Amino acid sequence: MIEAYRRTGRLDGACLCGVVRIRVDGGYVAAVGVCHCSMCQRWNGMIYGTFDAEADAVTVEGEVARYPATPFSERAFCAGCGSHLWMRNTDGDAANYEFPPGLFPAARDFPLISEIYVDRAPAYAALAGGHRRATRAEYEAKNPHLEGDMP
Numbered sequence: 001m002i003e004a005y006r007r008t009g010r011l012d013g014a015c016l017c018g019v020v021r022i023r024v025d026g027g028y029v030a031a032v033g034v035c036h037c038s039m040c041q042r043w044n045g046m047i048y049g050t051f052d053a054e055a056d057a058v059t060v061e062g063e064v065a066r067y068p069a070t071p072f073s074e075r076a077f078c079a080g081c082g083s084h085l086w087m088r089n090t091d092g093d094a095a096n097y098e099f100p101p102g103l104f105p106a107a108r109d110f111p112l113i114s115e116i117y118v119d120r121a122p123a124y125a126a127l128a129g130g131h132r133r134a135t136r137a138e139y140e141a142k143n144p145h146l147e148g149d150m151p
């Protein structure tokens with residue numbers, strides 16, 4: 001399903017203070033997936049969603065802080081304004097960046113295509129639509145994760 005949303009092209013993004021600038025020039029997925037795991041809820045404070053961009057398409061300028069949220073992933077944010085910049089697996093070669101669409105004005109038209117940890121979604125984060133959904137158990141059966149999510 002994600003294949004239908006693959007694009008090649010240019011997207012420009014920036015954090016709230018404008019110090020961190022992100023350019024995608026290459027392959028990306030023009031669609032958003034939401035995660036309701038407890039780490040994403042805590043990190044973002046509300047609904048957390050991202051789109052994927054290929055590592056070799058991404059250029060980043062500005063001071064970026066990184067938090068190693070799990071042994072296999074990092075969460076990056078602007079050291080000045082705190083805007084969340086990406087999530088990325090760190091245990092493989094050149095993993096995709098997972099960018100919050102709000103950094104990129106052109107991403108405002110991207111549709112929501114998937115939602116994971118739906119059984120953990122808070123009442124205020126119910127998302128309507130016919131997109132693909134997976135529970136925690138369904139997601140963790142196929143993907144690396146922290147045992148039992150996080151406290």
Ligand SMILES: [Zn+2]
Nearest residue numbers: 015017078081
């Ligand atoms: Zn900033």
Ligand SMILES: [Zn+2]
Nearest residue numbers: 035036037040
């Ligand atoms: Zn998550």
